[in-house]
Amino acid sequence: MNDTNYTPSVAYLGPEASFTHIAAAELFGHKGLTPRPTIPDCIEAVTEGHVAYAVVPLENALEGSVPLTIDYLFHGGELFITAEISTPIGQHLMVNKAQKDFTDQLESIQSHPHALAQCHKFLQYRYRKIPLIQTTSTAAAAKYISEQPALHIAAIGNQLAAETYGLHIVEENIHDFHFNHTRFVVLSLRKEILDHKNHAASKKTTLMVKLPEDDKAGMLHQILSVFSWRRLNLSKIESRPLKTGLGHYFFIIDVNESEDHPMMKGAMEELAALGCTARSFGSYYVYETDPSSE
Amino acid sequence: MNDTNYTPSVAYLGPEASFTHIAAAELFGHKGLTPRPTIPDCIEAVTEGHVAYAVVPLENALEGSVPLTIDYLFHGGELFITAEISTPIGQHLMVNKAQKDFTDQLESIQSHPHALAQCHKFLQYRYRKIPLIQTTSTAAAAKYISEQPALHIAAIGNQLAAETYGLHIVEENIHDFHFNHTRFVVLSLRKEILDHKNHAASKKTTLMVKLPEDDKAGMLHQILSVFSWRRLNLSKIESRPLKTGLGHYFFIIDVNESEDHPMMKGAMEELAALGCTARSFGSYYVYETDPSSE
Known part of the structure; x- marks a missing residue:
């Protein structure tokens, strides 16, 4: 944090010295960080206002289950992503x-x-x-x-x-697959964009898209058309089962554009017109941690 | 197994009484099962011919990391999926x-x-x-x-x-989210279809699709067109980072059709014509475990 008068309280998936701890310290420094034993504990700490932010692994994690983060984040539905931290995993x-x-x-x-x-x-x-x-x-x-x-x-x-x-x-570095990054997200009750220090030039936006009840073959293709003809590039897409029974899915989509871009506004309107429920988890910068300090 | 003269050797992600153990026993019975401590150990046991099959969690797992299974399976590239077991998680x-x-x-x-x-x-x-x-x-x-x-x-x-x-x-059943299934896959060096007892009526096929080097915005949309106009329904799509650096992805796609369907053959040819590298991990049945025995 550059602002020395303010130290935000941050919950991270512990214990101390976990990979999530490294990611959290990279963005917030070491002050104000407290470990929590599980991902739901981290999410609850921020949802209930005990901390300002929670840092949890989202993808390709070592110590946390990724489906767990996605399920609690997307079924809870109250939180926003304010930053992403991408950390090389060095064992x-x-x-x-x-x-x-x-x-x-x-x-x-x-x-x-x-x-x-x-x-x-x-x-x-x-x-x-x-x-x-x-x-x-x-x-x-x-x-x-x-x-x-x-x-x-x-x-x-x-x-x-x-x-x-x-x-x-x-x-050093005895892990089998190199170029192996873990994505951590910084969650908050407030929709904001953390802008502390060096980060990737452009923002990205994470969306949750639920298909209409009567979804049919080719619906996903139709959804992607919404982004494709607007030249909005997707960096990730993943289907996840809804918890309402078998065979119903929602999609997590990362778009390499800020949600206030005019094309994004059009895309959200078109998704609604198709009968989809689309929710934005906010636009944010990606922070790459320095490999030399890792 | 209905054939009492043959007991296949099966490695599963242990320890004994793990959720993977339940899934493996549902399909193979309790004979011939041996626990292995990690997912790579299971995959290596079948790759090196120590066992005929390995049972590992693929999605939404409790005890295994899902990215781990996908990475070892898809980067190794020698194994086929011969069956899927879908098990409700009861805690x-x-x-x-x-x-x-x-x-x-x-x-x-x-x-x-x-x-x-x-x-x-x-x-x-x-x-x-x-x-x-x-x-x-x-x-x-x-x-x-x-x-x-x-x-x-x-x-x-x-x-x-x-x-x-x-x-x-x-x-009983103290877990927060119900309808929470874990998908386990049965891996083998041989391309075969396990057809033991009750299973879903239709087969599905899992594909890995790598985009061409010069992939551009909208390429994923183009790939999905290949399936969409043939009315081939997808039950899952997930992007995964390639281990060759940042920003390169491959896709795991589940198609609700057998790979010997004429439309599937056309789809595979069209993917190749688009410059994609597509590999089939085989077609297989999905076995749902009986919730009452769970």
Whole structure:
């Protein structure tokens, strides 16, 4: 935050040193951040006014379930997206500093199941015989090994976890797929646009579109025509089941344009004319976190 | 399996009594099933020929990360989908049988973070002051309370976990969103169609479609035209980032038709003519698990 007189309160999906924590600190600094144990806890904290913002993973997340975020966000329907933070996922192998000369004697490697899965090929090639132990988060694994200097154990986690718990990084970036970003969103009860520092030049807009009850084959095609002939580019589209029964879907659509663009206004009107229920979750900037600080 | 002379070996995302276990047992029975700790472990077991099939969550999963399945499945590119199992997610509150008269004295409730999140509203209304403790799986929580008859603790998990660990169910179906299904897929190296017992009447086909390098605004609309004018209905569409850098996407498309339908053959040819790379992961039946057994 550039405004030093104001520190907003921000809830993020914890625990401390989680990937969501890194993303939240990138935008808000370290003041005023409080961890919450689950995504609904984060969403409730902002919905009930306990905090000004909540930061939760939206896509390709390690520690949070993405469908969970989408379901609570889109079924609740009161919140707006005020910014997106796109963070590269860097997984590192780390040990207690007392163990740094004994990394050839590892007896187990601990981490969140998704982190172990993301480093599957590395672990197969380099540590095939070493037992893997699952923990509730990457940060919990880092914390545990920081408390056990005498044990030959390692954790997999991020840079912030290594710093927070004073660990030695044995090998950096051991995850199988590179260019692997997690998208985090900053949620608020107020429709606003966070404009703090460097960000992508153009805004994007996230829409939820529900088809009319009598939807038929080709309806999705018709919806996309609304954007296509206006040259509004979509960067994401995803169908999600409505919770009213099988076979009913709604769509999450990201448009690379601000919602106050004249073409966007026309698009929203045309969606309504087609019998669709379209709701905008707001326009916002995308903040890319600096890979070197990650 | 109806053929009693043959028991296929099946890897599923464990641990025992996981939701994936329920889905796998529904289709294959309980013989020949072995748990694997992560989704890549399941996929590798079938890719390397250690098992005939792997059962993993694909969408809206509790215990597995959905992006993880899609990334390993679609970047590996060797496997076919031979069946889908659609299972309602039923979360129940359970205690050790020695504790069933003391459920007003609960001191903690344990489960996987996603399960705690799925029951968020119930827990807020009924057990607001009770500490929630995160475990690595719902089954791990059930196992733990089965070993602690003297403690006033409860677990949240499924019916199979209650049966496996001999627990008393205090309250059924405490999850916030009903009609909440998880889609599991059965993967194989062989392109085949599992046709065991009752299933939906029609097959569906899952396609991965990569856009040409010079893709432009409206390309997705053009792709959907291929299906729309042939009256091929899509039940799902999702964009996923390619791992080659930012801004490049591929699409997962489910078509409600078998890939040997004449219209589907024409559609695949037209996609190629548009410069897209389209791959079919096979046609398969959807098996709905019986809610009463769940």
